[in-house]
Amino acid sequence: MCPRTTSQFEHIRKEKRQLILDSALNVFAKKGYHGASIATIAKEAGISKGLIYNYFSSKEAVLKETLYTGLEYMFEQYRFDPDKFTTEQFSQLIDLTFSLLEKDFAYWKIYFSVLMQAEVMELIQDKLMEIMIPIIEGFSIILAKMGYNNPMQEARFLGATIDGLSINYITDPKSFPKQYCVNRLKSIYNLPLK
Amino acid sequence: MCPRTTSQFEHIRKEKRQLILDSALNVFAKKGYHGASIATIAKEAGISKGLIYNYFSSKEAVLKETLYTGLEYMFEQYRFDPDKFTTEQFSQLIDLTFSLLEKDFAYWKIYFSVLMQAEVMELIQDKLMEIMIPIIEGFSIILAKMGYNNPMQEARFLGATIDGLSINYITDPKSFPKQYCVNRLKSIYNLPLK
Amino acid sequence: MCPRTTSQFEHIRKEKRQLILDSALNVFAKKGYHGASIATIAKEAGISKGLIYNYFSSKEAVLKETLYTGLEYMFEQYRFDPDKFTTEQFSQLIDLTFSLLEKDFAYWKIYFSVLMQAEVMELIQDKLMEIMIPIIEGFSIILAKMGYNNPMQEARFLGATIDGLSINYITDPKSFPKQYCVNRLKSIYNLPLK
Amino acid sequence: MCPRTTSQFEHIRKEKRQLILDSALNVFAKKGYHGASIATIAKEAGISKGLIYNYFSSKEAVLKETLYTGLEYMFEQYRFDPDKFTTEQFSQLIDLTFSLLEKDFAYWKIYFSVLMQAEVMELIQDKLMEIMIPIIEGFSIILAKMGYNNPMQEARFLGATIDGLSINYITDPKSFPKQYCVNRLKSIYNLPLK
DNA sequence: GATGAATGAGAGTTCATTCAT
DNA sequence: CATGAATGAACTCTCATTCAT
Numbered sequence: 047m048c049p050r051t052t053s054q055f056e057h058i059r060k061e062k063r064q065l066i067l068d069s070a071l072n073v074f075a076k077k078g079y080h081g082a083s084i085a086t087i088a089k090e091a092g093i094s095k096g097l098i099y100n101y102f103s104s105k106e107a108v109l110k111e112t113l114y115t116g117l118e119y120m121f122e123q124y125r126f127d128p129d130k131f132t133t134e135q136f137s138q139l140i141d142l143t144f145s146l147l148e149k150d151f152a153y154w155k156i157y158f159s160v161l162m163q164a165e166v167m168e169l170i171q172d173k174l175m176e177i178m179i180p181i182i183e184g185f186s187i188i189l190a191k192m193g194y195n196n197p198m199q200e201a202r203f204l205g206a207t208i209d210g211l212s213i214n215y216i217t218d219p220k221s222f223p224k225q226y227c228v229n230r231l232k233s234i235y236n237l238p239l240k
Numbered sequence: 241m242c243p244r245t246t247s248q249f250e251h252i253r254k255e256k257r258q259l260i261l262d263s264a265l266n267v268f269a270k271k272g273y274h275g276a277s278i279a280t281i282a283k284e285a286g287i288s289k290g291l292i293y294n295y296f297s298s299k300e301a302v303l304k305e306t307l308y309t310g311l312e313y314m315f316e317q318y319r320f321d322p323d324k325f326t327t328e329q330f331s332q333l334i335d336l337t338f339s340l341l342e343k344d345f346a347y348w349k350i351y352f353s354v355l356m357q358a359e360v361m362e363l364i365q366d367k368l369m370e371i372m373i374p375i376i377e378g379f380s381i382i383l384a385k386m387g388y389n390n391p392m393q394e395a396r397f398l399g400a401t402i403d404g405l406s407i408n409y410i411t412d413p414k415s416f417p418k419q420y421c422v423n424r425l426k427s428i429y430n431l432p433l434k
Numbered sequence: 435m436c437p438r439t440t441s442q443f444e445h446i447r448k449e450k451r452q453l454i455l456d457s458a459l460n461v462f463a464k465k466g467y468h469g470a471s472i473a474t475i476a477k478e479a480g481i482s483k484g485l486i487y488n489y490f491s492s493k494e495a496v497l498k499e500t501l502y503t504g505l506e507y508m509f510e511q512y513r514f515d516p517d518k519f520t521t522e523q524f525s526q527l528i529d530l531t532f533s534l535l536e537k538d539f540a541y542w543k544i545y546f547s548v549l550m551q552a553e554v555m556e557l558i559q560d561k562l563m564e565i566m567i568p569i570i571e572g573f574s575i576i577l578a579k580m581g582y583n584n585p586m587q588e589a590r591f592l593g594a595t596i597d598g599l600s601i602n603y604i605t606d607p608k609s610f611p612k613q614y615c616v617n618r619l620k621s622i623y624n625l626p627l628k
Numbered sequence: 629m630c631p632r633t634t635s636q637f638e639h640i641r642k643e644k645r646q647l648i649l650d651s652a653l654n655v656f657a658k659k660g661y662h663g664a665s666i667a668t669i670a671k672e673a674g675i676s677k678g679l680i681y682n683y684f685s686s687k688e689a690v691l692k693e694t695l696y697t698g699l700e701y702m703f704e705q706y707r708f709d710p711d712k713f714t715t716e717q718f719s720q721l722i723d724l725t726f727s728l729l730e731k732d733f734a735y736w737k738i739y740f741s742v743l744m745q746a747e748v749m750e751l752i753q754d755k756l757m758e759i760m761i762p763i764i765e766g767f768s769i770i771l772a773k774m775g776y777n778n779p780m781q782e783a784r785f786l787g788a789t790i791d792g793l794s795i796n797y798i799t800d801p802k803s804f805p806k807q808y809c810v811n812r813l814k815s816i817y818n819l820p821l822k
Numbered sequence: 823g824a825t826g827a828a829t830g831a832g833a834g835t836t837c838a839t840t841c842a843t
Numbered sequence: 844c845a846t847g848a849a850t851g852a853a854c855t856c857t858c859a860t861t862c863a864t
Contacts, residue, residue: 055823058823059823062823077359078274078357078358078359078360079274080272080274080275081274081359083857083858083859084858084859084860085858085859093824093825094824094825094826095825095826095859095860096824096825096826096860096861096862097823097824097825099859099860099861100823100824104859104860105858105859105860155358158356159356159357159358161356161407161411162272162349162352162353162355162356162407162410162411163271163272163275163353164269164270164271164272164349165270165271165272165275166272167411196417196420199417199420199421200420200424202408202416202417202420202421203405203417203420203421203424203425205408206401206404206405206407206408206416206421207400207401207404207405208404209403209404209407209408210400210401210402210403210404210405210406210407211397211400211401211404212404213355213356213400213403213404213407214396214399214400214403217355217356217361222396222400223390223393223396223397226390226393226394226396226397227393227396227397227400230394230397234428243843243844243845243846243847244842244843244845244846244847244848245843246846248843249846249847249848252847252848253847253848256848256849277832277833277834278833278834278835279832279833279834287849287850288849288850288851289834289835289850289851290835290836290837290849290850290851290852291848291849291850292835293834293835293836293837294847294848294849298834298835299833299834299835437823437824437825437826437864438824438825438826438827438863438864439825439864440825442864443825443826443827446826446827447826447827450827450828463746464746464747465745465746465747466662466744466745466746466747466748468660468661468662468663469662469745469747471853471854471855472854472855472856473853473854473855481828481829482828482829482830483829483830483855483856484828484829484830484831484856484857484858485827485828485829486856487855487856487857488826488827488828492855492856493854493855493856543744543746546744547744547745549744549795549799550740550741550743550744550795550799551660551741552660552737552741553659553660553663554660555799584805584808587805587808587809588808588812590796590804590805590808590809591793591805591808591809591812593796594789594792594793594795594796594804594809595788595789595792595793596792597791597792597795597796598788598789598790598791598792598793598794598795599785599788599789599792600792601743601744601788601791601792601795602784602787602788602791605743605744605749610784610788611778611781611784611785614778614781614782614784614785615781615784615785615788618782618785619785622816637844640844641844644844665836665837665838666837666838666839667837667838675845675846676845676846676847677838677839677846677847678839678840678841678845678846678847679844679845679846681838681839681840682844682845686838686839687837687838687839
């Protein structure tokens, strides 16, 4: 019963590919990149080690793809039009950030873990820039409208602050005062609370 | 011939021990804990793998010692008396943070890298808490005096923000607008600029 | 092509596992536990070092399994009912001992080698006791019936004597007067010669 | 104060050499040959690792010498004249064996441990034969006088039995019924009990 | 497409041995 | 004679990757 019709192939490939990425994300988040073994990822996915190499060229490629997928998803979520700006929208973007953190906890855990390792960082540097720059620029447009004299620098300050809050939340989700910090951040920018 | 005197041996041990710690710091910063191998650290130090085990009991011990040394140094620097508080002092603490980041760049790189890896984090959790808690509490006393209603939560917000700025600076020291961010942070707390 | 069937894999695993145990036994017998390296065992088996860890969790596990297999086999052979005792049976047990020594020479070599190394001994202590105690006790029942006043002590004397003869045979199988010693031992207990 | 007069050298060398051998014996007995490290032996002797190589060419040489020394001592003790034979003497030889076991417990522990390892055995094979053969032959002369038809084979039986009792005593000195076994052995040869 | 047995490079670690002092 | 820092080979073990089926 091994052979299949060609028509089924593509569907199977796509599903299995995603299954591997999902499993990889879970294992990476739990054990970190070096701690996660291909064997463990395969077991998590319920498939054989060999099959992973049918879909990805290496463990590194699995990580890269995992991170890419997440980045693209984030990019989708953050799509906003800075020209039709309202402070309401700004406020929602901050809320969005923290709801994404909560929703895709595993992803952000491995994302931040990997962020700090120079050699792994290089793997995704380009993609990351491609995605972050428009977001930062979008914020800078908004901040310009809000009257900041150095909107690009202010955007980086804002980004860095969000990073800091995110990392602290990810590292210690139970005791980190998320709601307080969200409101505090909004108050700094005179944004309406939800 | 006669054997070396005890003091000669002590001198050698002290110097070599520091050489190993310095080399380890560099390699850890470049590759992360798991990515750094004892072989690489040895090569960086220009010694044999085996010699490292003459000075440290394991790779883990090398990391611990590396981080401990830095944490203790930081602790020394941050020693402040929250009861004799002035906004001037608060301002200086923020400056101190960024000047330490600049001065011990490699150290902070591995520090933040390690901070994100749960399983590595466990190794230094206790020491870290021992050092961080008094600092956070010190800040919370200051923030209470400044009139914040939730000083402990505000202290965590402040800490997280400093983390975020630090990580962004460490990741991209060339283009990160450090001075702008320092001033911005001070302005949030109505501190005097330098 | 299609993957191997489960039964094919099972067959491979069973055969290779035995191959490793056999090779390990030979190398252990020649070099002792500490002197035998996984590399040597792998070379003896004509496989890679790594593969051994596909079948056994550690070198210790290989030794344990090697010895366990032998002990269980011995236990099977020595199964006797001391209540239905005849001197004929006693005589046969002595013969059995020496025919086992001859048949599984390599096994007994490592067995006695390991017996003497306290720290290795601990690995199999429990299993060994589980098997030896009933045998010693069986003998003591027989010896009681034969009229010995201290049957348990006599059983230990008998056991020790058998050990001594066995070790001398194993150490120097060519010139040790096995047949003479078997008969001599039987004569001590007034057993019928074969 | 480093240089010494030449006259002192020889005395120091002899004493230190013996100190190393004694320490080595203790460590070997406790940990076995492979488990004992030069570092541990040096520490036990209160000297430096390097110094051991001033007296012995290798770890193997230390073991060899340790065993040699013991064998020679044993040889001294067992010196007897088979031509002036009495059963009283025979009986005393058996007693001697067990009192030596007790007196030099550490030595016999490493001796028997090493006895079973083919490759280590080769180191002392020659010396051992040189010493054992006269003893075995001495016994065979005695046994011939006692009327045994195959005195040489009987001597080997006796030797093997003594080995077995010895090993059992060494392995488990607390619960082994030494006295019973000594008497039992004597009874087999119709020797006077002490 | 799918399996897992098999490989081999490299990891951390130990330790007999050397050698400058 | 004596030291212990230093080496390097060998150890056990792991794991990304390959490949016959």
